[in-house]
Structures are given as C-alpha cells and as structure tokens.
Amino acid sequence: MARNRQATKDRHQEILEAAARVITDRGLADTRISDIAEQCGVSPGLILYYFESKDRLLVEALTFANDQFYLRLSRELRRMQSARKQLERLVELSVPGLLAEFERLDEWALWIEIWVLALRDPSMAKEREVLDRRWRQSIADVIRHGRSTGEFPEGDDADELGLELGALIDGLAVQVLMNDSTLSAVRMQRVCMEVAAKLIGFAMEPAPA
Amino acid sequence: MARNRQATKDRHQEILEAAARVITDRGLADTRISDIAEQCGVSPGLILYYFESKDRLLVEALTFANDQFYLRLSRELRRMQSARKQLERLVELSVPGLLAEFERLDEWALWIEIWVLALRDPSMAKEREVLDRRWRQSIADVIRHGRSTGEFPEGDDADELGLELGALIDGLAVQVLMNDSTLSAVRMQRVCMEVAAKLIGFAMEPAPA
C-alpha cells in the first residue's frame, strides 16, 4: 500500500512535470491534454484519471514549477556564507537564459502565464500572492543576513528593499525573456547588481574591464 | 470616397476598441469573436469582414490600446513645465487603479496579455519591443528634461535610469493589478517616487503627515 501510494505520487508528479514542460514549450493557451499525455508517454484518458479537470491540472502545474525554482534557490543560498555572494547568485538564477548549464525550464514564461490566470482565477490569485511573497522575502532575507554580518550597512526596511528589488528583477526579466534587443542577459545582471548596490548601499567592485 | 474611407476607419477603430474592452473584461483566452461583435452591436460576420482573422485582430487591438495609453501620457506630460511634476504624473498614470476618475481600461492587464503573445508570435514580439522602448524613453526624457532645467542633478545615463525605473514600475504594477494584499496602489506610488528620488538623486518632500 505504501508502495502503491508512492507509485501514485510519482505518476502525479510526472504529469505535473510534463505539463510544466508543455506549457513552457507551447504556451498555456495551446496546451492540450493530449500534449501532456504524449509528453509522459501515456494515454490522454489517464491524465483526467489523476486530475479532475484540465484547468485544475494547469494551475497545479504552474505552482509546482514555481516551487521547484524556489526550492533550488533557497537550497543554494543556504549554503553560502557571504550575503554579497548570495545576492549575486540570486540575480544569476533570476536572469532568463543566463545559465544554460542547468537544465532550465524557462520558469519566467510560466510566471507570466500565472499572472494571466491570476487575473481571473481567484485560487490562482491567492497562490500567486503566496509565491510572490516568498520571492520578496528571499531577497529581504539576504539583505538582513548581510546586515547581520556587517557586509551591508543598516538602512531602509529590508522588506521594502525586497519589494523594490523583486519588482525590478521581474520587470527586467520579462524584457530579457522577450529577447529585447537592447537588454541582454548580461546587461540585466549588471543593472540588477548596480541598482542593488545603490539601494542597499554597498560598493560595486570596479568593472572587470 | 473620402467619406467612405472615413466611415471604414471608424468601424475599424470601433472594433478595435470593442476588442480591447472585451479582452480587458474576459481575458485574451476567453475572448470570442461573437463577444466583440456583441460589444459593438454588430453581427459576428462583420468582424471578419474588417479583419482577416481573429488572431490578427487581437494583436492589433492590443497594440492599439497601448498606443492610446502612450498618447494620453505624452500629451499630458508635454503640457507640464516641471520635470518633477511630470514624473509624478507619469507614476500616477502607471499605477493600476489609482485614478478612477478617468474612464480607465486596465491597460496593464492588456500589457500582460501582450507579453504572453509575444513569447510565441514574432510579429507581436517586434511590436512589443517598440512599445517598450517608447515607454522607457518617456521616462528617460523626463529625466533629461529635469537635468536641463536643473531640477535633477547630472548622474548616470538617463536611458539606463529609464530602463531601471521602467522595469520597477512594470514589476510593481503587476502586483498591484493582482490585488496583492501587501501592495496597495498608494504604496506603489510612494515606492516609485522614493526609488526614483534615490536613483535620480533629487530630494523627496517630507512625508505629508
């Protein structure tokens, strides 16, 4: 029975991963149940055996993918001592397409789909707010950590700074994701660190000419 | 004939406005041709008489609505002498739901739909970049204006600042639009001006306690 429940859970998660993948590739609007089924080598009927409707599945898939991103982020940050390094890593992971090394779903594309859904679906709206709060908090925590070690000076409320930097990263990430010809991934990375330096109040290293 | 072309143009525009309205209300994904027809009191067939396909119409409607916003913005800014006032007005117009007075389509909801489309539709992607560049440029122009009048100090490249503040506003606007319980319209307005003050380097007035 434990084995059974485990197997069930795996299939569940397998479908969620497949769904996230398909949404990333084709976009939420063009994602069909049969695409998801095909992605995990299974018949379309089975998808509806595990999820009560397509809509519910899509919502779950989107939050699932976001969770994955958050888990990776917080796991990595927890390992680092230096707040400065944490901040750099956080930015690095947030710039769409900067790190090809990792198998990277384009989380950001999913994030935008979440926004659209959240405009009309109350359950998604609620979910979105939770995810977003977590994101801002991660940034604020890095700042607080930096202050406690003396890397960053005291200053404005850390949560306020988290809000500001989070929004900045969101806004820039969208443009990079869209392949804006004037905003490369590397430039976004630089801009984020420069603004963070100004707002938090630490010194940027001299540009690595 | 001139009359004819005028009439045609009106119907064209009428449909675009109706489409923008429907998209705002129901979301791009749930917008049907018959909804748009109903919105302008016309039969569904006529919509396809003026636009070659639903997809093309939707793309045009989205850029049309964005144009409207931009025109209103630039018209208003042009009238003002003070760069500081311009900046305040620009922020005011950018905060979703702050000004109920005007008949306000929620332009921001449309903007997010543009992002989603632009991820997959190359023509929309191109359009989006143009619209975005115009937006950043409006901000940069305000900064340049302020420097020329001495209201703002010289400092970092104005285009860079336009990019940064534009992204900040985008990111915050999304959250306000989603009714984030921790970010009210008024708070967004304050945050924008505070960050602008820090980055551009002017002094905020003491809080109007």
Next chain:
DNA sequence: CTCGAATCTGAACGGCCAGTCAACTCCGCC
C-alpha cells in the same frame, strides 16, 4: 429611379478537444 459596390447579416459548416466510458491489463492477495 436604377444600378452596382460596399456594408452587413446570421445560418451553416467543419475542425478541434475536454471529458466520458466500457473494456482491458496488471498485480497483490487469499
């Protein structure tokens, strides 16, 4: 008034796809 072009209508067509279902397989258990 007449003709023709532009505009407009709404019924009908056709493709698409979420969701259903009856049947089949697999596997653990008695």
Next chain:
DNA sequence: GGCGGAGTTGACTGGCCGTTCAGATTCGAG
C-alpha cells in the same frame, strides 16, 4: 489459480467557435 481493485487505454461524444457564404440592405453616383 482466480478474484478484485487500481491503473490504463483509446474510441467516442457533445459542445464550442472560427470561418465561410449566399443573400439582404444601404447608399452614392449617374
């Protein structure tokens, strides 16, 4: 070895909606 339930299949259905089309209406020009 056979019973039963969970897991799986894929054909089918029902509704939806973009698009087409054959004709009605409007209107300006001659």
